[in-house]
Amino acid sequence: MANARSQVPKKRGDVVFSGLVTASGIAILVTLSAVAIFLVVESLPAFNPTADIGNAPDGFWAYVTPLVFGTLLAAVLALIFATPLAIGIGLFISHYAPRRIASSLGYVVDLLAAIPSVVYGLWGIQVLAPTVQPIYQWLNENLGWFPPFAGPVSGTGRTILTVSFVLAIMILPIMSALAREIFLQTPKLNEEAALALGATRWEMIQLSVLPFARSGLLSSAMLGLGRAVGETMAVAMVLSPAAVITFALITPTNPSTIASTIALDFPEAAGLNVNALIAAGLVLFVITMAVNITARGIITRHARKVAF
Amino acid sequence: MFKALHLTGVVAIVSLALAGCAAETPASNLTGTLNGAGASSAGSAQEAWIAAFQTANDGVTVNYDPSGSGAGRESFLSGAVAFAGTDSYLKDAELTTESPMCVPGTGFFEVPVYVSPIAVVVNVDGVDSINLAPATIASIFKGEITNWNDAAIAADNPGAMLPDLTITAVHRSDDSGTTKNFSNYLSKTAGDLWDGEVSDTFPYTVGEGASGTSGVIDAVTNGTGTIGYADASKAGDLVAAAIKVGEFWQGPDANAAAAVIPDSTPVADRSDTDMAIDLKRDSTAAGVYPLVLVSYLVGCNDYDDDAVGVLVNAYASYLTSEAGQTEAASSAGSAPVSGATRERAATITAAIK
Numbered sequence: 001m002a003n004a005r006s007q008v009p010k011k012r013g014d015v016v017f018s019g020l021v022t023a024s025g026i027a028i029l030v031t032l033s034a035v036a037i038f039l040v041v042e043s044l045p046a047f048n049p050t051a052d053i054g055n056a057p058d059g060f061w062a063y064v065t066p067l068v069f070g071t072l073l074a075a076v077l078a079l080i081f082a083t084p085l086a087i088g089i090g091l092f093i094s095h096y097a098p099r100r101i102a103s104s105l106g107y108v109v110d111l112l113a114a115i116p117s118v119v120y121g122l123w124g125i126q127v128l129a130p131t132v133q134p135i136y137q138w139l140n141e142n143l144g145w146f147p148p149f150a151g152p153v154s155g156t157g158r159t160i161l162t163v164s165f166v167l168a169i170m171i172l173p174i175m176s177a178l179a180r181e182i183f184l185q186t187p188k189l190n191e192e193a194a195l196a197l198g199a200t201r202w203e204m205i206q207l208s209v210l211p212f213a214r215s216g217l218l219s220s221a222m223l224g225l226g227r228a229v230g231e232t233m234a235v236a237m238v239l240s241p242a243a244v245i246t247f248a249l250i251t252p253t254n255p256s257t258i259a260s261t262i263a264l265d266f267p268e269a270a271g272l273n274v275n276a277l278i279a280a281g282l283v284l285f286v287i288t289m290a291v292n293i294t295a296r297g298i299i300t301r302h303a304r305k306v307a308f
Numbered sequence: 309m310f311k312a313l314h315l316t317g318v319v320a321i322v323s324l325a326l327a328g329c330a331a332e333t334p335a336s337n338l339t340g341t342l343n344g345a346g347a348s349s350a351g352s353a354q355e356a357w358i359a360a361f362q363t364a365n366d367g368v369t370v371n372y373d374p375s376g377s378g379a380g381r382e383s384f385l386s387g388a389v390a391f392a393g394t395d396s397y398l399k400d401a402e403l404t405t406e407s408p409m410c411v412p413g414t415g416f417f418e419v420p421v422y423v424s425p426i427a428v429v430v431n432v433d434g435v436d437s438i439n440l441a442p443a444t445i446a447s448i449f450k451g452e453i454t455n456w457n458d459a460a461i462a463a464d465n466p467g468a469m470l471p472d473l474t475i476t477a478v479h480r481s482d483d484s485g486t487t488k489n490f491s492n493y494l495s496k497t498a499g500d501l502w503d504g505e506v507s508d509t510f511p512y513t514v515g516e517g518a519s520g521t522s523g524v525i526d527a528v529t530n531g532t533g534t535i536g537y538a539d540a541s542k543a544g545d546l547v548a549a550a551i552k553v554g555e556f557w558q559g560p561d562a563n564a565a566a567a568v569i570p571d572s573t574p575v576a577d578r579s580d581t582d583m584a585i586d587l588k589r590d591s592t593a594a595g596v597y598p599l600v601l602v603s604y605l606v607g608c609n610d611y612d613d614d615a616v617g618v619l620v621n622a623y624a625s626y627l628t629s630e631a632g633q634t635e636a637a638s639s640a641g642s643a644p645v646s647g648a649t650r651e652r653a654a655t656i657t658a659a660i661k
Contacts (some may be wrong), residue, residue, distance in 0.1 A: 055483075237523065252517075265482060268376040
């Protein structure tokens with residue numbers, strides 16, 4: 001019986017199809033390695049400790065550390081704002097809303113994903129920042145002792161907190177779409193068992209829906225984090241950046257992100273400055289890869305636990 | 309019947325074509341594609357120039373990529389484009405690089421084609437005009453003066469009632485030639501205060517950063533008590549401050565901006581075809597506005613490909629002609645390069661081959 005598979009006749013269709021599929025797999029690996037090789041080769045001059053980089057007078061690592069901090073801060077804040085909202089929308093659509101409203105609400109949230117990030121940037125500058133600026137003023141006057149709300153308050157509201165709001169709205173569609181799908185896939189038997197035992201709707205969700213959905217929600221959070229970490233135009237347009245590391249969220253001197261710095265500085269960059277920017281891109285690539293690998297690790301471990 | 313219709317149709321088409329021919333002005337016989345790249349500050353002027361040039365020479369297509377001065381110079385020196393637009397004149401190291409576009413040993417031409425005043429724009433309720441000395445401007449943008457009712461601003465504006473309002477100083481968050489010229493001006497006129505490095509990056513970590521000229525204008529317009537620096541042609545309705553030049557207060561007037569060039573000294577040790585200028589920022593003459601940005605056109609004196617040389621000659625000659633400068637002034641709001649400067653530039657561009 002071990003030879004049975006090798007004796008199945010192969011038609012030309014099989015050979016062509018398996019060839020195409022293998023070629024696609026190889027093509028994606030080739031593209032990924034081409035990008036990685038480009039990043040590494042072009043970054044090497046910037047990693048040289050004796051290099052005299054115009055934009056990085058104190059060396060490359062002193063230049064890129066505030067950028068890494070800003071990238072992670074903006075992305076984590078965006079995730080904090082978007083996750084409860086995405087779970088809420090997903091639960092509302094799958095368990096609370098009447099059928100008709102549910103499908104149109106899902107459609108409207110998906111529409112948010114169709115808006116280009118430049119438009120989000122424009123909306124952020126023209127509408128959101130002037131609106132939240134008085135709120136920041138109030139926060140600073142009343143809660144100024146809390147480090148994130150320390151002054152001086154930005155006069156235009158274009159701070160990293162505003163950027164996190166914009167990023168949260170941008171990652172909301174993908175996170176809520178995934179959450180919605182996962183909640184809809186909860187086994188009906190589990191739900192009905194909980195209800196039959198006398199659980200209220202919220203208790204049923206706590207008992208049957210959320211535990212089942214945990215690894216899926218984690219993967220949607222990782223997707224959202226990946227998108228937030230790489231977002232360029234909206235951050236470049238809205239943020240008022242400075243090369244600082246700080247947790248103050250409402251001041252005009254905010255840590256910038258890697259992607260937006262590359263977008264802002266590349267047009268006028270020449271010589272070693274270009275290499276420094278590409279090296280920063282390599283650092284971002286490594287961060288994103290690390291986030292994805294960690295996420296996959298957690299999800300696989302959860303899946304093994306939940307599987308029966 | 310169909311034959312008659314067919315005949316009428318043919319006659320109609322032929323007569324339309326002939327009518328078209330009769331209305332055509334004598335067209336130039338230049339053909340080809342011309343590629344350039346460089347400063348985005350001259351972007352709207354380049355668009356106006358390209359439109360006018362292509363209308364006059366309909367066999368030619370000109371492409372200008374406003375990717376930035378640094379990117380433009382690199383593209384030209386590596387041979388990717390035929391000419392570059394740049395806010396900073398070529399550095400000495402770049403001058404010794406040979407571009408694959410040029411015949412070796414013939415060097416580059418560098419002529420000023422775009423002069424734009426940089427306005428210091430202010431948005432304070434009830435303020436329709438304001439005077440600011442260079443030292444005051446430096447202190448504001450360094451974060452040392454934080455309120456509009458400060459004594460230094462009052463000293464520049466005797467008798468004006470300035471409100472008790474926090475100043476929000478907006479600078480460019482992206483690397484830009486506008487920042488470099490602003491920083492250069494303050495380092496020459498208020499050098500003891502403005503001690504940061506003069507480069508495309510704003511040297512201090514205070515104040516708000518906004519991306520692009522439009523970002524700065526937006527930030528100043530949408531805020532209160534805001535001040536920023538940006539290309540004067542994009543300032544719109546915002547109040548532009550008059551800066552102190554010698555004993556006079558001068559606003560960002562186009563003619564005053566153009567008057568800086570004859571007042572300035574050319575960079576030393578440059579070839580005859582290189583008109584790089586060190587702008588006289590600390591000028592004290594009347595009717596001069598030294599806070600300007602000068603954009604140069606850079607190319608080869610002798611192109612390896614003669615066809616490209618002919619096209620660059622035609623385009624560059626148009627840019628340095630009176631018609632070209634008037635076109636830029638009316639479409640992009642720049643100050644026209646005029647007089648002896650323009651004539652010398654026109655002589656250089658006429659010799660391109």
